[in-house]
Amino acid sequence: MEKTKRFGVSMENKLLKKFDSFIKRKNYPNRSEAIRDLIRLALVDEEWKETDHDVIGVLVIVYDHDRRELTSSMLDREHKHTDKILTTLHIHLDHENCLEAKIIKGKMKEVQKIADELISLKGVKFGKLIPATFGKGI
Ligand code: NI
Structure with missing residues (x-):
């Protein structure tokens, strides 16, 4: 220690x-x-x-899954960033709402841009990018 x-x-x-x-x-x-x-x-x-180095963050979004165009445009956008979106946790909150937590890694501006692209989609009710850390030196 x-x-x-x-x-x-x-x-x-x-x-x-x-x-x-x-x-x-x-x-x-x-x-x-x-x-x-x-x-x-x-x-x-x-x-x-x-930093110019990679950062890591968790994007939390809540959206209406009945909006078919939303899920398809969300997937389209995500498939453009397969190297940066490391994983997605999805839970069905109720009949219409889903919550996802996506772990995104990359340059700070890229991570922020991906988060902004997804949060701004019509039908996303809540979106927040939580800055995390690799934990080195703290
Ligand atoms: Ni769902």
Whole structure:
């Protein structure tokens, strides 16, 4: 296990109270674990903005599967990116709605473009690209 270092953090009392109540709501065992996660989130966020390397993300979409033209245009678009869409998880939510989670890997702009192309299709009720990380260095 990597050696850990301690450091002191100063902040206004009001902000600390809000942070402590956040920690309680999120069920963190202590401030250190919460701070580590927040720092990791910031680093992943930066990784997505400033890298020329590949990024990895999860696109979550909810759509109306009764719209036949939607499923066919979605498949058309996906087949153009077989090298970048690594896998898709599909669940049938009810008689009309489906939820899919797609893992997309590639250059940040390409991943964002694929996500935007799919989210903007008519009949997609919800779409969100969640930036993930390869986990190196965090
Ligand atoms: Ni379905």
